[in-house]
Amino acid sequence: MNIILLGYGKMGKIIGEIAESRGHHIIGKINIENRQDLDLVEISTVDVAIEFSSPESALENISWAIERGIPVVSGTTGWLDKKPMVEQLTLQYNSAFFYASNYSIGVNVFFKLNRFLASLMKDQPEYKVSMEEIHHTEKKDAPSGTAITLAEGIIKEVPRIENWTLSGELNENEQTLSITSKRIDPAPGTHIVRYQSDIDDIEITHTAHSRKGFALGAVLVAEWIKNKKGVLSMDEFLSF
Numbered sequence: 111m112n113i114i115l116l117g118y119g120k121m122g123k124i125i126g127e128i129a130e131s132r133g134h135h136i137i138g139k140i141n142i143e144n145r146q147d148l149d150l151v152e153i154s155t156v157d158v159a160i161e162f163s164s165p166e167s168a169l170e171n172i173s174w175a176i177e178r179g180i181p182v183v184s185g186t187t188g189w190l191d192k193k194p195m196v197e198q199l200t201l202q203y204n205s206a207f208f209y210a211s212n213y214s215i216g217v218n219v220f221f222k223l224n225r226f227l228a229s230l231m232k233d234q235p236e237y238k239v240s241m242e243e244i245h246h247t248e249k250k251d252a253p254s255g256t257a258i259t260l261a262e263g264i265i266k267e268v269p270r271i272e273n274w275t276l277s278g279e280l281n282e283n284e285q286t287l288s289i290t291s292k293r294i295d296p297a298p299g300t301h302i303v304r305y306q307s308d309i310d311d312i313e314i315t316h317t318a319h320s321r322k323g324f325a326l327g328a329v330l331v332a333e334w335i336k337n338k339k340g341v342l343s344m345d346e347f348l349s350f
């Protein structure tokens with residue numbers, strides 16, 4: 111399979127290595143300084159674009175691929191207010207777009223565990239719910255996309271929690287789940303969900319030991335999406 115990498119930073123490099131080790135060809139490694147190379151790409155030779163760039167450039171990169179009918183696997187976080195535009199574009203161009211805030215299989219198990227725990231805690235109002243995420247200091251967005259997905263899962267299950275906020279912001283109250291973001295090198299990504307009461311605490315934690323799990327997940331999705339159309343997610347990809 112021929113893959114173009116839109117964003118060739120920490121994630122793009124590991125994705126490229128894993129893709130090549132699985133027999134794929136990387137036909138483009140696009141960063142800010144060589145973005146003009148996109149004009150030279152022979153579109154018909156590209157099977158999939160994998161996009162891990164920046165919150166500011168995600169929309170432009172993803173749109174470039176979708177408008178050319180190239181299926182896109184996107185992992186960039188911090189731009190999701192614009193995702194409805196991309197979904198509309200995908201349908202308009204009869205293309206394929208896959209988004210996940212986290213491609214690690216372990217985190218996707220953790221997402222399910224989080225929903226299940228939240229469903230058990232929905233009638234236990236004595237527990238205050240909060241979250242902590244820890245990432246490396248180069249991370250541009252806070253809270254992490256993964257933390258937002260976890261928070262959305264809790265909000266769906268627990269009626270007394272109506273929204274989330276970054277710790278320290280003004281609107282903290284009983285209905286608000288507070289997320290603390292810490293930036294400590296070299297943390298690839300740790301997420302802790304806490305339920306705390308006067309009597310006891312319950313915590314679940316996912317700790318990534320490296321970026322390998324995120325990258326492998328993105329390559330597996332790229333292999334899966336090759337001949338698909340539409341707006342797709344982990345719900346369609348995973349069998350659990």
Ligand SMILES: NC(=O)C1=CN([C@@H]2O[C@H](COP(=O)(O)OP(=O)(O)OC[C@H]3O[C@@H](n4cnc5c(N)ncnc54)[C@H](OP(=O)(O)O)[C@@H]3O)[C@@H](O)[C@H]2O)C=CC1
Pocket residue numbers: 116117118119120121122140141142143145162163164165167171184185186187188210211212213214248324
């Ligand atoms: N969903 C998931 O599983 C995961 C998501 N992520 C997310 O992926 C994104 C990238 O992470 P990471 O690789 O660590 O970040 P890096 O900063 O290491 O890499 C980002 C790369 O994108 C490039 N870039 C920036 N703007 C453009 C542009 N306009 N066109 C093309 N390339 C551009 C940068 O280029 P240059 O070097 O020239 O500045 C840089 O090489 C982040 O949003 C992060 O949160 C990360 C891990 C897992």
Ligand SMILES: O=C(O)C1=N[C@H](C(=O)O)C[C@H](O)C1
Pocket residue numbers: 187211212245249250253254255256257298299300324
């Ligand atoms: O920027 C990162 O590094 C990561 N970003 C994603 C996020 O925001 O959740 C996924 C992972 O936690 C690493």
